[in-house]
Amino acid sequence: MRAYLLTRQKKNLRKCDVPIPTMGDDQILAKVMVCGVCRTDLHIIDGELTKPKLPLILGHQVVGLVEKTGKAVKNIKKGDLVGVPWLAWTCKKCRFCRNSKENLCENALFTGYTKDGGFAQYISSWEDYTIKLPNREPFLLAPLLCGGLIGHRAYQTLRKSLLGAKIGIFGLGSSGHIITQIAVQEGYDVYVFVKRGDKNAVKLAEQVGAKWAGFSDRRPDFKLDGAIIFAPVGELVSRALEIVERGGVVVCAGIHMTDVPAFKYSILWGEKILTSVANLTRQDGQEFFAKISKLAISPKVNIYSLDQVNEALEDLKLGKITGSIVLDVSTSTGKAKK
Ligand SMILES: [Zn+2]
Numbered sequence: 246m247r248a249y250l251l252t253r254q255k256k257n258l259r260k261c262d263v264p265i266p267t268m269g270d271d272q273i274l275a276k277v278m279v280c281g282v283c284r285t286d287l288h289i290i291d292g293e294l295t296k297p298k299l300p301l302i303l304g305h306q307v308v309g310l311v312e313k314t315g316k317a318v319k320n321i322k323k324g325d326l327v328g329v330p331w332l333a334w335t336c337k338k339c340r341f342c343r344n345s346k347e348n349l350c351e352n353a354l355f356t357g358y359t360k361d362g363g364f365a366q367y368i369s370s371w372e373d374y375t376i377k378l379p380n381r382e383p384f385l386l387a388p389l390l391c392g393g394l395i396g397h398r399a400y401q402t403l404r405k406s407l408l409g410a411k412i413g414i415f416g417l418g419s420s421g422h423i424i425t426q427i428a429v430q431e432g433y434d435v436y437v438f439v440k441r442g443d444k445n446a447v448k449l450a451e452q453v454g455a456k457w458a459g460f461s462d463r464r465p466d467f468k469l470d471g472a473i474i475f476a477p478v479g480e481l482v483s484r485a486l487e488i489v490e491r492g493g494v495v496v497c498a499g500i501h502m503t504d505v506p507a508f509k510y511s512i513l514w515g516e517k518i519l520t521s522v523a524n525l526t527r528q529d530g531q532e533f534f535a536k537i538s539k540l541a542i543s544p545k546v547n548i549y550s551l552d553q554v555n556e557a558l559e560d561l562k563l564g565k566i567t568g569s570i571v572l573d574v575s576t577s578t579g580k581a582k583k
């Protein structure tokens with residue numbers, strides 16, 4: 246099958262012809278239709294996330310059609326539309342798994358990081374961790390599998406401690422613009438902060454229902470009840486803490502962030518909560534897709550062909566993209582059309 250391989254960190258992905266993945270009794274084999282590109286893919290390529298499986302097929306927002314199922318597979322059948330997310334497998338034995346925190350499993354495997362992902366024509370996946378998807382346009386489903394799903398975990402973590410309805414979103418990438426839509430539909434006032442000069446992001450924020458959108462280096466004259474930081478920028482931690490009210494909560498949603506500079510204790514004082522979210526659980530997946538079926542969520546999607554994967558990653562890195570990126574795996578050359 247055609248696949249793009251990371252053979253060494255800090256190198257471009259290489260087009261290769263590799264065998265179709267083998268499949269265990271409790272696994273499925275899916276033909277990949279589309280696969281989302283995520284900032285985490287850049288963190289893996291750039292070496293900010295260490296020790297990936299090498300060589301590696303990246304990609305953890307995989308939408309495909311089931312082609313084969315293992316003998317022990319019960320709930321998924323040939324022809325089903327499925328999603329393969331970041332969490333690929335957990336041990337079910339460690340203290341985290343036993344305490345409903347499989348997202349922190351010490352022995353977990355992650356799709357497109359420590360197990361091969363979806364920048365390829367086929368993928369194998371464990372049944373338990375494969376998500377049956379609603380019958381929607383695959384291009385619109387792919388960004389939901391990480392940007393939506395892990396973004397939603399950050400949003401739920403925020404809501405657990407939230408004392409009011411004013412939410413700040415820092416960074417309007419794939420996650421940010423999906424979670425803004427959900428929060429607005431659930432009755433929150435959303436204030437979006439983007440990188441200085443990114444007028445396209447300000448426009449997108451307004452399109453997806455933000456009450457206010459502006460540049461993150463500007464000091465706003467309002468206070469918020471909580472904030473989620475999606476941008477991988479450590480400086481934003483103090484920026485967010487400064488503008489949340491006492492009792493407010495700040496959630497760091499990224500898997501990697503630049504160092505957080507020292508800040509005055511006074512901006513944390515007042516029982517403010519600073520936390521991060523890591524990965525996802527299977528339950529997150531079920532809850533998220535049950536919720537999505539009742540909401541009108543429409544990611545802004547930039548489509549590239551699989552053969553344009555290096556270009557797509559470069560565009561993401563350079564900040565040329567507004568919204569989400571999805572690779573059309575069925576098309577071999579040229580920019581795929583929506
Ligand atoms: Zn991701």
Ligand SMILES: [Zn+2]
Pocket residue numbers: 335336337338339340341342347349350351352353
């Ligand atoms: Zn475990």
